[in-house]
Amino acid sequence: MKKYAVINTPVHNIDGVAKITGRAEYAFDIKLPHMLYGKILRSMYPHAKILKIDTRKALALTGVKAVVTGQDTLGIKQGIWRRYKELCDEEILARSKVRYIGEPIAAVAAVDEDTAEEALDLIEVEYEPLPGVFEPLEAIKEGAPLLHEHAERNINVTRHIEWGDVDEAFRKADHIREDWFRCSSQHHVCMETHNAVASYTPEGRLTVWTSTQSHYYIQVLLSWMLGLKESDVRVISRYTGGGFGSKFEIDSAQFCSSLLSMKLFKPVKITFTREEEFMATKRRTPMFYYLRSGVKKDGTFVAKEARVFTEGGAYTSMGATALYLTGFFQTFPYTWPNYRYDGYRVYTNTAPTSAMRGFGAPQATFTAETQIDLIADDLGLDPIEIRRKNAMYPGYEVPGQATIQSCGLSQCLDRIEEWIKSRGKLPLNRGIGIAAYGFMSGGIFNWFDTPYAFSSAVVQVNYDGKVDLYVGSQDMGQGSNTTMVMICAEELGVRPEDIRLHMGDTDNCPVDLGAWGSRETLMQGNAVKMAAAEAKRQIIEFAAAKLSPNIVYDLDVKDRWIHLIARPERGLSYFDVVKEAIRGKDGQPIIARGHYTPHRKGMISPAYSFGVQAVEAEVDPETGKITLKNCVTAHDCGQVINPLGVEGQLEGAMAMAAGYGFTEDLPMDEGKILNPNLVDYKILRSTEMPETKVMEIETYEPEGPFGAKEAGEGLTNPTAGALSNAVFHATGISVKNLPITPEKVLEALRMKGKKEKK
Amino acid sequence: MEKQLLHITVNNEYRELYINPKRLLVEVLRDDLALTGTKRGCNTGACGACTVMLNGVPVKSCSVLAMQADGAEVATVEGLAEGGKLSLLQRSFLDHGAFQCGFCTPGMLMSATALLKEIKKPTKDQIKEAIHGNLCRCTGYNSIIRAVRAVAEGEYKERG
Numbered sequence: 001m002k003k004y005a006v007i008n009t010p011v012h013n014i015d016g017v018a019k020i021t022g023r024a025e026y027a028f029d030i031k032l033p034h035m036l037y038g039k040i041l042r043s044m045y046p047h048a049k050i051l052k053i054d055t056r057k058a059l060a061l062t063g064v065k066a067v068v069t070g071q072d073t074l075g076i077k078q079g080i081w082r083r084y085k086e087l088c089d090e091e092i093l094a095r096s097k098v099r100y101i102g103e104p105i106a107a108v109a110a111v112d113e114d115t116a117e118e119a120l121d122l123i124e125v126e127y128e129p130l131p132g133v134f135e136p137l138e139a140i141k142e143g144a145p146l147l148h149e150h151a152e153r154n155i156n157v158t159r160h161i162e163w164g165d166v167d168e169a170f171r172k173a174d175h176i177r178e179d180w181f182r183c184s185s186q187h188h189v190c191m192e193t194h195n196a197v198a199s200y201t202p203e204g205r206l207t208v209w210t211s212t213q214s215h216y217y218i219q220v221l222l223s224w225m226l227g228l229k230e231s232d233v234r235v236i237s238r239y240t241g242g243g244f245g246s247k248f249e250i251d252s253a254q255f256c257s258s259l260l261s262m263k264l265f266k267p268v269k270i271t272f273t274r275e276e277e278f279m280a281t282k283r284r285t286p287m288f289y290y291l292r293s294g295v296k297k298d299g300t301f302v303a304k305e306a307r308v309f310t311e312g313g314a315y316t317s318m319g320a321t322a323l324y325l326t327g328f329f330q331t332f333p334y335t336w337p338n339y340r341y342d343g344y345r346v347y348t349n350t351a352p353t354s355a356m357r358g359f360g361a362p363q364a365t366f367t368a369e370t371q372i373d374l375i376a377d378d379l380g381l382d383p384i385e386i387r388r389k390n391a392m393y394p395g396y397e398v399p400g401q402a403t404i405q406s407c408g409l410s411q412c413l414d415r416i417e418e419w420i421k422s423r424g425k426l427p428l429n430r431g432i433g434i435a436a437y438g439f440m441s442g443g444i445f446n447w448f449d450t451p452y453a454f455s456s457a458v459v460q461v462n463y464d465g466k467v468d469l470y471v472g473s474q475d476m477g478q479g480s481n482t483t484m485v486m487i488c489a490e491e492l493g494v495r496p497e498d499i500r501l502h503m504g505d506t507d508n509c510p511v512d513l514g515a516w517g518s519r520e521t522l523m524q525g526n527a528v529k530m531a532a533a534e535a536k537r538q539i540i541e542f543a544a545a546k547l548s549p550n551i552v553y554d555l556d557v558k559d560r561w562i563h564l565i566a567r568p569e570r571g572l573s574y575f576d577v578v579k580e581a582i583r584g585k586d587g588q589p590i591i592a593r594g595h596y597t598p599h600r601k602g603m604i605s606p607a608y609s610f611g612v613q614a615v616e617a618e619v620d621p622e623t624g625k626i627t628l629k630n631c632v633t634a635h636d637c638g639q640v641i642n643p644l645g646v647e648g649q650l651e652g653a654m655a656m657a658a659g660y661g662f663t664e665d666l667p668m669d670e671g672k673i674l675n676p677n678l679v680d681y682k683i684l685r686s687t688e689m690p691e692t693k694v695m696e697i698e699t700y701e702p703e704g705p706f707g708a709k710e711a712g713e714g715l716t717n718p719t720a721g722a723l724s725n726a727v728f729h730a731t732g733i734s735v736k737n738l739p740i741t742p743e744k745v746l747e748a749l750r751m752k753g754k755k756e757k758k
Numbered sequence: 759m760e761k762q763l764l765h766i767t768v769n770n771e772y773r774e775l776y777i778n779p780k781r782l783l784v785e786v787l788r789d790d791l792a793l794t795g796t797k798r799g800c801n802t803g804a805c806g807a808c809t810v811m812l813n814g815v816p817v818k819s820c821s822v823l824a825m826q827a828d829g830a831e832v833a834t835v836e837g838l839a840e841g842g843k844l845s846l847l848q849r850s851f852l853d854h855g856a857f858q859c860g861f862c863t864p865g866m867l868m869s870a871t872a873l874l875k876e877i878k879k880p881t882k883d884q885i886k887e888a889i890h891g892n893l894c895r896c897t898g899y900n901s902i903i904r905a906v907r908a909v910a911e912g913e914y915k916e917r918g
Contacts, residue, residue: 012852019860020848020867022795022835028861029794189895191799191807191861241797241861242895274800477859477896644855648901652858655898678804678893686886686899 005559006490007706010644014482014501015239015475026239027209028271030197036065038257038270039116041106041123042280043098046349046671047132047145050096050105050125058108058122063115065266067123068259069106070095076225079316080217080249081447087157089148090315090352092225092255098127099147099314100351101671102280107256109268134671136309136346137288147314147347154347156312157320161327163399164338169303173294175379179371181291183363184738185311185666186284186659188356189683192241193277198257199267206262207234210254213243213474214514217448219506221250222258238504243476244656245355246281248516249317278676282354283666285322285345286311289367291330295375299386303338306330310353312345317354319345321443325604326360328401329717330368333409333438333610334390349671355516357653358716361439362660369435369721370736373728383725384417387436392610394699402602406709408636408697409436412612415634415695420614423630429619430629433725436612439714440605441704442519444598453595454519455527456510459488459535461590463582465560465575467494467535470502472512473524478712479645480520484528486641487705491532493557493574510593518710521641522607523596525705530594538590542581543572598703606703609710611635613654615722616690619730621749624742626662626727628690633715636697639707643696649712650694655684657719662740663688765829768793769837783827784808784819787834795835795864799893806892809865810834816872818891835864838871846914847871847906854905858896866892870906879910 018024055067070093079088093104106123110116133139133147139154147154170176196210206228212218215235223233240247253270260268272281290307308326312319327341358365376386388410396404413436420432442454458470469488475481481501489496502508512524540555543562549555553564563571582589598606616630631654640646663682667674675681700707720738728734733748761776768791777786787793787810796819799807803821810819811833838845847870850856857863866889873880873888880888885906886899894902908914 010855013855013857015860016852016857017844019857019863020835020844020851021839022793022864024860025794026797026861028797029788031789031792189893191797191805191859191893191895193799240859242859244895274802274805477861479858648855648858648897651898651900652896653898656895677802678800679802683893683895684898685893686889686903689886689899689903692898692900 004490006486006496008640008643011482011486011496011642013479014485014496024239026192026241027197027211027237028192028195028241030209030269032197032199032267035197035267035269036109036111036264037113037116038107038109038260038268039113039120040104040252040256040270041120043101043103043105045098045127045129046101047130048098048127049130050094050098051128052126053106054124055106057124058119061115061119061122063111064108064119066109066260066263067106068256068263069093072259074225074227078221078225078250080318081316081320083447083449086150087316087320092250092252100349102351103314104252104256107260109260109264132349132671134348134350134668136311136348139346139348140309140344147349151347155344156316156347157323157345159323159327159341159343161341162339166303166305166338166340169338170294173302174297175375176292176294177371177375177378178292179374179736181289181367181370182737183287183289183366185286185353186356186664187278187666187681188244188246190242190244190246193272193274194247194251194253194281195271196253196257197267197269198261200258200261200265202265205232205234206258207236208254208258209236211240211247212237213240213248213476213516215474215504215506216472216511217248217514218250218254222254225250225255226258226262234507236505237474240474240476243515244357245359245516247476248514249282249354251281274678275676278673278681280351282317282352284356285319285353285360287326287363289363291367291371293371293375297379299376299379299381299389301334301336301390304331304336306341308343310343310345311350312347313350313352314347315352317352319352319354322355322360326364328604329361329364329438331398333392333436335392335396350668357656357713359517361717362657362720365435365437365717366720366724366738369718370724370734373433373725374734383434384413388413392438402604404608405703406607406638406699406701407610408699409610411697412610412634412636415697416612416614416632419632423616429621429730430616431726431728431730432614432616433722433729434612434614435718435721435725437714437717438608438610439710439717440518441522441607441609441710442605443517444601444605448513450513452511453597455512455523455596457524457527457531457594458510459531459592461535461539461578463579465498465578467492467499468502469499469528470509471524471528472509473520474504474515476515478515478649479642480515480524482645483521483641484524487525487528488532490706491529492536494560518713521708521711522704525708526596527594529705530596531592534592534594535590538592539577539581542584543577546572607701607709609637609714611714611718613718613722615719615726617723617726617730619727619745621731624745626740626745628658628688631690632693634695634697635715636699637711638699638701638704638709640696640698641706641708646711647694650715651692653712653715654692654719655689657716658723659683661720661723661738665739762825764824766827767831769833777824779823779825781824782820783822783824786824787819793834793836797861797864799861806869807862807865809868809892811868811872814872814875816869835867838867846909847874850905850908850914854901854908856897856902856905862892862894866894866902874909882907
């Protein structure tokens with residue numbers, strides 16, 4: 001018998017047919033009887049006091065049903081780090097002061113969107129503009145304009161990580177290199193913009209259909225902000241049109257539609273335009289990165305020091321996590337014996353920066369991997385060799401932070417080295433760069449302060465053998481629904497098509513913290529596996545009575561066949577046993593629960609994925625234009641659950657990360673984003689994609705379900721670094737300022753030419 | 759504004775409806791005909807999520823006035839599977855995992871369907887070109903290109 005019946009076979013996405021036939025109903029598509037449409041008035045100033053808001057003219061407009069401002073709220077400053085009061089700093093509807101262009105001030109509900117839009121122009125806001133500050137290195141200076149009274153020098157959060165004796169170790173290094181980097185911002189660009197339909201009814205219950213990565217977080221945060229019991233808020237999110245980190249905090253569509261509906265007792269829908277999406281949702285954290293690294297002549301890593309200043313934008317958001325993770329992943333995936341990190345998140349009058357796929361790690365990996373190639377070049381070492389010499393390995397302890405259990409990094413390096421050799425001599429102006437990375441499989445921290453298990457699942461086996469699986473995880477496209485069904489099917493011994501998945505509804509699903517930090521496969525997966533195992537145990541109890549096995553034979557279920565493990569041909573039909581079992585249980589279906597919360601797993605995560613990526617790129621020395629030719633990835637995500645899903649995740653992550661490397665940017669002028677549209681903000685199009693190849697390195701992660709760990713997010717980390725190294729090897733220039741645009745390439749080539757003339 | 763009568767055939771069904779002549783084709787499809795399979799991602803013709811076929815040609819329905827489709831035949835994603843039978847391209851999309859969040863998928867399918875109607879055996883570059891106007895943030899496009907290519911190469915046959 002094969003080891004697994006379901007795991008590691010390509011399974012169709014269980015939401016696939018709904019999605020390819022247009023039947024999948026996103027919150028974006030919801031239309032309810034008597035539904036009104038809302039629009040949000042946003043600040044035109046990056047920093048200003050609100051002196052007065054007059055809504056009378058707007059209210060007088062025919063078709064307008066209600067207007068709300070900050071005065072209609074409970075005045076709560078919310079944050080997703082609920083345990084830390086000083087990090088809860090965002091009102092969502094500003095009462096007395098605005099801190100970025102696009103900050104919500106008021107919201108209107110009307111009979112249609114055009115009327116609501118017209119009403120926004122009739123709201124009179126009297127501002128007192130204040131001087132703004134837009135760059136973290138300016139905002140941190142003495143005397144800079146202050147965004148929040150409590151934050152001296154605009155310092156929002158600081159983080160310090162240290163192990164070993166850094167100063168002493170630097171004295172023993174043969175070679176020390178210092179570099180400054182600037183990591184740019186990036187927007188998630190979910191194809192489904194943020195939206196919500198809120199419906200409050202006289203029973204005192206609020207139902208919100210929305211596009212989210214965590215219906216549980218939205219339920220809790222909305223109930224807090226609105227003064228309702230958690231259980232009186234129902235959040236429904238069956239399909240989510242992309243998330244990438246942008247949809248697990250509460251947003252103004254959810255909050256304002258709820259406020260308006262509570263006033264009107266009618267459903268209110270708010271859908272962000274693409275421009276609003278760019279201006280007023282969150283984005284990847286820009287970082288100024290100082291790196292100082294000391295190595296031995298043979299390339300052995302000795303000591304590293306990192307100092308980071310991040311552009312926080314106006315509010316904390318998930319920025320505190322990005323600040324910690326960038327410091328932690330700065331050493332990945334290597335065994336730096338001495339390390340010191342100081343990170344400063346600085347408030348600025350720009351849109352808040354927060355979580356985005358990779359969550360601080362892409363910045364860390366770009367800077368670290370670019371510098372490692374520069375060090376290798378300084379010392380005349382091979383880029384693969386220097387990485388191999390310092391690679392993490394199974395059982396390695398990151399001092400005081402984490403223990404690495406499974407780790408296929410060295411095999412990944414071998415495979416990439418083979419591929420590079422197979423490319424032979426490259427044409428002129430072409431180079432291959434590599435970058436290695438590691439990433440987490442869900443966080444261990446509970447800054448949200450949930451009293452529940454991090455993940456829970458319920459399995460119910462019905463009379464016909466069909467299974468109802470209830471999960472709290474959210475599928476935003478990454479395929480977790482299919483993953484959970486596969487894990488349940490494998491453990492219970494049925495087929496994926498035997499399972500009906502219930503998700504995306506706080507009324508009917510157990511709590512899970514949501515789809516972020518690459519947590520679903522490991523955490524929700526473990527909870528599902530536990531529930532399925534318990535259901536199977538109950539079924540086997542009945543089967544045991546019928547099969548009356550000799551004590552030496554244990555029973556198992558595989559592909560709907562309940563059998564003696566040692567004699568698989570002896571068994572019973574799963575369907576027959578279930579029927580009898582349920583009758584025998586006085587008509588009760590078989591029900592089982594499962595849950596998972598990480599315990600004693602260090603400071604960050606229970607498990608880590610690893611990988612190495614090679615990017616082959618061509619640089620046109622006349623125009624500075626970069627063309628991607630090949631992108632090859634060797635990848636250790638433990639046991640692959642669904643090869644079809646993993647491949648898609650890796651290719652998609654690469655496309656997004658390449659955009660971060662050379663095409664995507666959010667230029668601003670005094671806090672105003674200059675390219676809030678899909679023409680001027682350039683995500684990769686089909687014609688720009690290189691050939692992609694993925695090589696899976698299978699390892700077994702003891703903490704993961706069937707040995708699985710993170711797959712889809714970590715791959716956002718290496719591409720920018722691999723690309724910058726490819727440009728370096730093609731041309732000899734190193735651009736330390738993302739994105740690597742043609743202008744920057746040309747400028748660097750010009751400087752290099754000047755130097756060579758001298 | 760005075761409403762005008764729109765005659766339109768959508769997915770082989772003839773419809774007549776009075777509409778404000780300023781309304782966009784995507785609005786009429788989604789709001790009046792409840793065909794919400796067609797998505798909107800930008801309203802400026804930049805993302806392709808609203809792609810439908812107008813007389814067999816792929817258009818961005820956010821950039822077409824509904825009245826411009828008067829007397830025309832429109833095909834949307836809802837019309838691809840006839841009698842519950844998925845089209846070859848839809849089957850290939852499933853097999854190749856050519857979608858993730860699914861929001862760009864209806865537009866992507868319509869662009870690809872139009873391509874295969876026009877060119878039986880497109881090259882890889884022709885496929886890339888055909889979906890160049892359709893943004894996808896999840897897949898990185900290569901799985902979509904593989905899916906279209908598999909149909910073009912004759913790997914899928916109509917089932918009886």
